[in-house]
Amino acid sequence: MPVTVLITGATGFIGRNLAADLSRDGCAIIALSRHAKDARAVLGAHVRVIEDLREVMEDEPVDACVHLAGARVIGPPWTPGRRQTLINSRTHITHALIELMRRLTRPPRVFVSASAVGWYGCPDEQGNAPCDESSPGTPGQFQSDLCAVIEKTAMQAEGLGTRVARMRFGVVLGNDGGAWPMQAAMARLGLATVLGSGRQYFPWVHIADAVGLIRFAIENERISGPVNVVAPASSTQAEFAESLAQSFGQRVRLRFPEAPARLCLGEMADLLFKGRLVEPRVALTSGYEFAWPGLHPTLADLATRQNHGTRYV
Template identity: 60%
Template sequence: MPQTLLVTGATGFVGRHLVARLLADGHTVMVLSRDAARARRTLGSEVRVLDRLGDIAPDTRIDACIHLAGARVLGQPWTAARREELMRSRAAPAAKLLGLMHRLERPPRALLVASAIGWYGKVAQGADLPCDETAPPQPGQFQSDLCAAIERDAQQAEALGVRVVRMRFGVVLGADGGAYPPQALPARLGLGAVLGDGRQPAPWVHVDDVVGLACFALAQEGLSGPVNVVAPETPTQAEFARALAASFGRRVHLRVPAAVLRLAMGEMSDLLLAGRRVVPAVAAEAGYAFRHPALAPALQALAAQMRA
């Protein structure tokens, strides 16, 4: 049935794809954006754009909220100021959503929040063992602490009877944004590289399945708690690099030593050098069918889009 949905972070890579799908499915979409004019240009006239949630009347019907907002984790060095910004860029919109839920005469039935597989951090042993949604966080590791804070904020909505789904994203691949284009360009030029020893697991997911799982979670009233948003097939980083190069008819000849990445990136290098073999156990048990379960065909399809 058509629903009224409120989305934060709607102008981002995942947000644009999700909003387009929600509109195509006949839903009414409201978005919170600091730049309303840009949001309208990006998302189109069908979307109601708000720059403050205080404009929403208490008797407004909102069936579900989807919280995708947050500054990009991989990029600028994790200085103290940058860590604070990464936390604040997620916590501030979450607090506004919670305040809205308290004001509404009828709170939303569901809240979907974008977390990440960084929740699982890195471990000294067993990184190649299957890691499902029951695995604990790793306190003291920033990527894990960030995800734990995101999910803790979201869970406050449960006190209002809101069903909270904590979506832990792997590396999201899509031809028009996210992690794929910066990796595809060097691979296309024959400059793809193995990072470190290349044995670290590299969980990934196609943007089609991020959107598909979000819509699936909205429809499944019995689904709550953490959901690993990753494809069933988890390659090592070396396997990923070779499959990416092969999608452009290239091979991998380069290797970047771990020490170089750690020197250049500090703790942020863990995003590239350390990983867990995260599996989508909850999605599989709930019956979600992945559109892109295997890496090589997914990369071939994305390469074709890049060449088109």
Template identity: 55%
Template sequence: MNTIFILLSIQAVMGAFDNLWHHELEAKLPQRVSARFELALHASREAIYGIVFLGLAWFEWRGALAAVLAILLVAELGITLTDFLEEDRTRRLPPFERVLHTLLTISYGLFLGVFAPMLLTWAQLPTAWVLTPHGWASWLCSVYGIGVLAWSLRNVRAVLRLNRLARNSSTTLPIDLRQRVAPAVLVTGATGFVGSALVADLLREGRRVIVLSRDARQAQASFGPQVWAIESLDAIPSETHIDTVVNLAGARVLGVPWTASRRRTLLASRVGITAALVDLMRRMQQPPRALISASAVGFYGASPNASFEPLDETAGPRPGEFQSDLCVAMEHEARRAEALGIRVVRMRFGVVLGQGDGAYPMLALSARMGLGAVLGSGHQPAPWIHLKDAVGMLHFAMANDQLRGAVNAVAPDTVPQAQFAAVLADSFGRRVRIRMPCAPMRAVLGEMATLLLDGQNARPRAALAAGYRFAYPGLASAFAALSTSRN
């Protein structure tokens, strides 16, 4: 049995990594309505693995029970093959995920080859579950089994939630001829947190939408046939009538340390796509009316010495700080469209708070568990905006021909980080008891720590002056709504 337990352990570790890295962090399956069938397959397979792990940890499956176990093992093969087909249909798998799936298949084949003779022996005995502990191996497999069953239940909940969203969605209406010839909205970064919410809103309004995505199949599966998904701007003919371009593309700034390679990636993911958009506008027979390009309050840099100095859109950048230089480079590229007579809005976002993705789910989980923390001094400002207002300001910028230039996409209620953490914890009936000192965070994260330890007291002067009305102007009301929502 030791060989069997070793093979099961290999399967468990590789499967857990595949789930966390590829399904959760990269593909974000639990946030995609189109992924509910794939998630249902995963939940079924995980339930089988849970039964196998726990069953083999403590029992011999004799007689007819051996046949039941064999049926479960064969069913896992069928589910996996169906899952492969579904993945190929809905999204483009990165090379490493394909390699990992191959290794998982080989490992499972080895397990079946080693276990089959034992299963045949059990099948010839009288039907019974015979308690047969295997020491530490039984306890280890029990941990695997409980973990994978919990994950199966979690995926079942995700499928039920996504089914509710699919039923309530009004974006499945067919496109009529008027929509086909109507001016389009081109959205880059459409499968991201803010982008997917914006596209859903545009489709509900009956707008014609073109989305640029690294994986057109995933985007098409996510948004449905109403959206034209492309992987290259070269696919757009010059005679296409695009009314507005909304540029939300860009790799995550917070996460991977800012090595030289990572900095190049962050720069290319923003400046490169913005330059390509300007080239597209230049070759179009009828240029778009407006370019709404996402930037960030990081434009103003880190200001530890004057952290609560109000910063409106007239404030300047801080050359030499990477987050500021990154935003400046992207905005500079976007402003090239002004030479084509296109209205350009450079929207500087704070932290976008919403269910499903972004910063809020992880912050909320920490707060709910009583692990909310004050970072550094806690005096640094924490600019934020609710997802509803982030999308609302994009709509506002698209519709308001008088709005142009820099616009701070932040709520009016910018508070110190310590207060931000306290209000979040209070929304779950908790308190903040943890402090994270600056020195170790700066030592581990390097310059990226400025995103957490230094802030910008950005104010939405331009948006308020233009008449935008916030749905959630206050932090307490925003967190109260998020903590009770069921998205």
């Protein structure tokens, strides 16, 4: 394992789990945050928090850089201004990180950059054609174009001799952040919902495997280029809703139609009502062993942890 890891977005759902996991193994963590006091409260005194990359000296050893920061994609409608905000919130920091790498006496040996399965776009409602890391994007769809810009910017680090892993995340499930807690609260009340037809695929991954795959990319010199961070067991949104309800002893009783949501959300509704069948081919062929490959055991585990008040951080 690298000795020192620089993380952006370290106070976010994935970032704080990753920082805690690396810290337990003795890694030194440098966390970039605009709000240092709040970040120290979240991450603990053992994590060095900086507000500006200029606080990192040229001769400091930074073995790996993990870039997770960025504005939430699901939020305000994708107006032209919002689209630019989503792009800038990721690429501006990427450019700053690459400038830091140029300034360092020894650039990091690996740069892990967060992207998403939105790279593949949504060619149809169900997205039945399987996608792996070799599959093309869908130019003209914003979620695909956003990922393309993110990944192209991150690849500039390769010119410094730094290995770049572009992590294409599906929906990350955990009981301390992300989409699962709200969905679980609804399911516990018997309000688990099928979205539209429910036949659209729902790429997901347990937080333990999201962290595990980032670490795998850091440690494994063979990993470069795109990596799909999704579980190997694919499921549709209806299957996910049913399994989520079952994890709390409930049934699916509700269905939410697409038309009213699309009137409010526009193209952003694709994130909910369209999907792709995404396969983690790079992870599997490289020897990564998923801790949580199946949907039902994953959701049962998260429900049990919530019931007992235990988390992964």
